[in-house]
Amino acid sequence: MKIYVDMDDVLCETARHLCRLAERFFQRTVAYEQVFQFDLQEVFGLTDEEMKRFMALSHRRDSLLAHAATRGARKSLLDLRAAGHDVHIVTGRPGSAHAATAEWLAKRGLGDFPVTFVDKYGRDAHYPHNPDDPPTVTLPELLAQKFDLVIDDSPSILRHLTAWPKTRIFVFARPWNVHYALAPNMTRVNGWPEIRRQLNV
C-alpha cells in the first residue's frame, strides 16, 4: 500500500508541546485534553500579533526538535516499511521547517522516509522561505496524487480528503477531532497500537 502519514500529532506530540509554549511565553494555561478545536489562536486566546509570534516560535528549530515522539510511531513506521508498504510523511509544516523536521526524523532512525511539505492550511505565504527549502506542494497538487491509506488528525484536512472516497482513512484520535463526522471510508483509531491491529502489522 502507498501510505500517507501525517507528522504533527500523528508521529509527534505537537499539541502538547504547543501547550507548553503558550504557557511559557504567553502565560496561557490550557491542558492538552482541553484542546477541543484546531484553531490555536482561539484555543489559547491569542491576539493576532501574539499569534504571529506564537507561530514563529513554534517553527523554530529548537521548538520543532523538542517534540516528543508519539507512542509506537517510530516502530510502526519501520514495521510498515518492512512489511513492504510505501510510506510517505505528508506534513502541513512549511518548507522552512524542513531542516529541523529532517533532523528530528533522523534522530529517530526515520531519516530516509520521504517527506512532502503541503500547504495544507493556506498559510505558506506567511512563512519565511530559504533558497534551500524543498518546494511546498499545494493542496490541489496533493489531492491529484493517490494513496491507499491516510493517517491524519486534522479536521480541516479530513474535509479536503473527502475528495478521496476510495482511500482508507484513519482519523488519529485527538481531542480536536472527537466530534468530526466520519465519512464511510474513515475509521477513528486510538493511536499506533490500534493502527497496527487494524493493519495486522
Ligand SMILES: [Mg+2]
Ligand atoms: Mg496533524
